[in-house]
Amino acid sequence: DGGITQSPKYLFRKEGQNVTLSCEQNLNHDAMYWYRQDPGQGLRLIYYSQIVNDFQKGDIAEGYSVSREKKESFPLTVTSAQKNPTAFYLCASSRGHLNTEAFFGQGTRLTVV
Amino acid sequence: QKEVEQDPGPLSVPEGAIVSLNCTYSNSAFQYFMWYRQYSRKGPELLMYTYSSGNKEDGRFTAQVDKSSKYISLFIRDSQPSDSATYLCAMRGNRDDKIIFGKGTRLHILP
Numbered sequence: 001d002g003g004i005t006q007s008p009k010y011l012f013r014k015e016g017q018n019v020t021l022s023c024e025q026n027l028n029h030d031a032m033y034w035y036r037q038d039p040g041q042g043l044r045l046i047y048y049s050q051i052v053n054d055f056q057k058g059d060i061a062e063g064y065s066v067s068r069e070k071k072e073s074f075p076l077t078v079t080s081a082q083k084n085p086t087a088f089y090l091c092a093s094s095r096g097h098l099n100t101e102a103f104f105g106q107g108t109r110l111t112v113v
Numbered sequence: 114q115k116e117v118e119q120d121p122g123p124l125s126v127p128e129g130a131i132v133s134l135n136c137t138y139s140n141s142a143f144q145y146f147m148w149y150r151q152y153s154r155k156g157p158e159l160l161m162y163t164y165s166s167g168n169k170e171d172g173r174f175t176a177q178v179d180k181s182s183k184y185i186s187l188f189i190r191d192s193q194p195s196d197s198a199t200y201l202c203a204m205r206g207n208r209d210d211k212i213i214f215g216k217g218t219r220l221h222i223l224p
Contacts, residue, residue: 101162
């Protein structure tokens with residue numbers, strides 16, 4: 001089955017620690033995205049990548065980092081510089097360019113303890 | 114002005130009613146318009162997408178785009194309790210892959 005897999009589903013982090021969220025897709029999509037969702041805030045774009053080895057900052061990139069070494073994978077690192085990291089993180093992918101639909105994973109809920 | 118505006122609700126309607134969900138936007142470069150349904154603690158699921166202006170129908174769902182008014186709508190006919198979810202509009206231009214989302218409207222269908 002083709003799809004987007006995010007892991008883990010739940011993640012707990014101590015303050016001051018970096019943590020990496022995994023996102024893998026087997027849809028052969030060029031573009032991948034990371035969004036953060038908070039209650040009442042909708043989806044806010046953190047980073048996106050249109051092609052391997054290239055990515056752009058979204059609206060709230062501070063305190064986050066990404067890499068795109070493989071087409072299938074777009075991991076997100078939440079660093080200790082992110083002041084309020086507790087949130088629901090969603091990864092998505094699309095074929096990119098003129099194609100439009102984005103498909104989402106099931107999300108990772110990160111809690112800082 | 115935010116790029117995409119969407120009333121957060123909640124919107125409560127009786128089962129069987131027609132539901133109308135809407136978004137407005139400010140960027141005239143947007144060409145692709147999408148609607149997602151999100152159940153609690155799950156990832157958004159793509160319902161429909163349309164390109165430029167016009168209507169698109171899929172079963173009980175109809176998406177409308179009015180680019181002259183910068184206004185898009187999703188209609189749900191014969192609404193069911195299983196339609197209770199948050200509905201997100203999303204849109205993008207045709208020059209890059211950035212997708213902008215509305216905040217979502219929480220919908221409750223009352224049995």
